[in-house]
Amino acid sequence: MDTTKQQGGPATAHGARSPAETSARLVDPLGDPRSTQSLTPLQDLHGIITPSGLHFERHHAGVPQIKPEAHRLLLHGLVNDAKIFTVEDIKRFPATTKNYFIECSGNGYREWNGPIGQSVQETHGLTSCSEWTGVPLKHLLGEAHIAPGAAWVVAEGADGAAMTRSVPLDKCLDDVLVAYAQNGEMLRPEQGYPLRLLVPGWEGNISVKWLRRLKVVDRPYQTREETSKYTDLMPDGSAKQFTFVMHAKSVITYPSGKHKLPGPGFYEIRGLAWSGRGRITRVEVSTDDGASWQECRLQGPVLDKCHTRFSCDWRWQGKATIIQSRCTDESGYRQSTRTELQAAQGKLPSYHYNAIQRWRIDASGEASNV
Numbered sequence: 256m257d258t259t260k261q262q263g264g265p266a267t268a269h270g271a272r273s274p275a276e277t278s279a280r281l282v283d284p285l286g287d288p289r290s291t292q293s294l295t296p297l298q299d300l301h302g303i304i305t306p307s308g309l310h311f312e313r314h315h316a317g318v319p320q321i322k323p324e325a326h327r328l329l330l331h332g333l334v335n336d337a338k339i340f341t342v343e344d345i346k347r348f349p350a351t352t353k354n355y356f357i358e359c360s361g362n363g364y365r366e367w368n369g370p371i372g373q374s375v376q377e378t379h380g381l382t383s384c385s386e387w388t389g390v391p392l393k394h395l396l397g398e399a400h401i402a403p404g405a406a407w408v409v410a411e412g413a414d415g416a417a418m419t420r421s422v423p424l425d426k427c428l429d430d431v432l433v434a435y436a437q438n439g440e441m442l443r444p445e446q447g448y449p450l451r452l453l454v455p456g457w458e459g460n461i462s463v464k465w466l467r468r469l470k471v472v473d474r475p476y477q478t479r480e481e482t483s484k485y486t487d488l489m490p491d492g493s494a495k496q497f498t499f500v501m502h503a504k505s506v507i508t509y510p511s512g513k514h515k516l517p518g519p520g521f522y523e524i525r526g527l528a529w530s531g532r533g534r535i536t537r538v539e540v541s542t543d544d545g546a547s548w549q550e551c552r553l554q555g556p557v558l559d560k561c562h563t564r565f566s567c568d569w570r571w572q573g574k575a576t577i578i579q580s581r582c583t584d585e586s587g588y589r590q591s592t593r594t595e596l597q598a599a600q601g602k603l604p605s606y607h608y609n610a611i612q613r614w615r616i617d618a619s620g621e622a623s624n625v
């Protein structure tokens with residue numbers, strides 16, 4: 256059909272992607288359809304922003320349907336002026352817009368003892384990156400006037416799980432947002448519409464969605480999500496609590512598991528790197544099973560606690576090999592191997608898995624997780 260010889264389709268009130276584009280989240284129910292996760296197709300993305308419809312999801316009790324006009328955020332506890340905010344009240348505060356990743360601390364959980372996932376979506380799809388708009392929590396706390404003895408803030412969601420987490424006050428006064436928008440529009444219901452906490456660089460679980468209550472308190476409240484869940488089991492059987500920061504991680508997204516290179520020749524290796532400790536300063540790639548490493552290009556702007564895209568040139572000779580990437584962040588932390596991670600933390604699968612991801616390219620060009 257010659258599209259230059261006829262009138263095209265009409266304008267639409269709300270756009271949708273081309274029907275030819277079918278990239279989708281991988282919905283992976285955790286044994287119970289009410290508690291689900293869905294994974295971002297990192298292999299299909301460009302740049303650093305995850306389209307809102309492809310942002311990974313993790314729901315402990317499904318997605319509540321919240322009417323924004325009926326929603327309230329209560330701010331109380333160790334404050335002199337307790338407040339009840341409507342969504343409109345929150346939007347009247349001076350707004351901040353920042354790009355941040357959110358990564359579930361369970362991202363890659365199954366990879367601790369060896370390769371399990373086939374595609375990068377399966378191994379790394381519990382991270383996504385958006386432009387978030389909201390009000391810095393410090394402004395709301397300023398309105399409520401924090402009282403002496405305040406040291407933590409307990410955040411509670413309005414979902415069936417009433418997800419509750421304790422956040423240190425220092426972090427709340429630093430870069431935490433009460434976000435209402437994502438990539439230029441109001442949050443998607445799956446991301447916490449109409450309000451969510453956004454705790455940059457820390458494990459996704461603490462960014463409480465459908466936020467309805469903030470209680471300023473003197474100590475962590477030892478909620479379910481910080482005792483029975485989201486603690487890291489140590490080799491001696493004890494559990495480490497409050498390991499908030501997501502360590503630096505990188506992964507090659509092209510070529511990656513399930514891709515097939517059409518033949519020897521030039522390829523641009525592409526991937527993503529991020530760190531909960533700040534900016535990514537360096538990404539290196541090896542295309543010879545770790546014998547040598549080359550410096551990658553970082554696509555600017557390289558932002559704080561944000562996905563960073565890297566790339567490097569590769570001429571594939573058509574022989575079987577292993578490709579992998581490792582990153583360093585501005586704190587000097589460098590991503591390590593699975594073996595090094597196991598030596599430091601034991602072999603029990605745990606949260607915060609961030610080892611170097613290796614993809615084998617076989618002689619036919621097929622990529623797989625090794």
Ligand SMILES: Nc1nc2c(c(=O)[nH]1)N[C@H]1C(S)=C(S)[C@@H](COP(=O)(O)O)O[C@H]1N2
Binds near residue numbers: 312416447464465
């Ligand atoms: N209220 C509420 N907040 C929540 C959750 C939830 O189930 N309920 N899941 C948490 C978890 S475990 C993660 S990893 C992130 C995921 O955010 P996303 O679904 O927007 O990607 O939200 C967190 N906030």
Ligand SMILES: [Mo]
Binds near residue numbers: 459
């Ligand atoms: Mo999570």
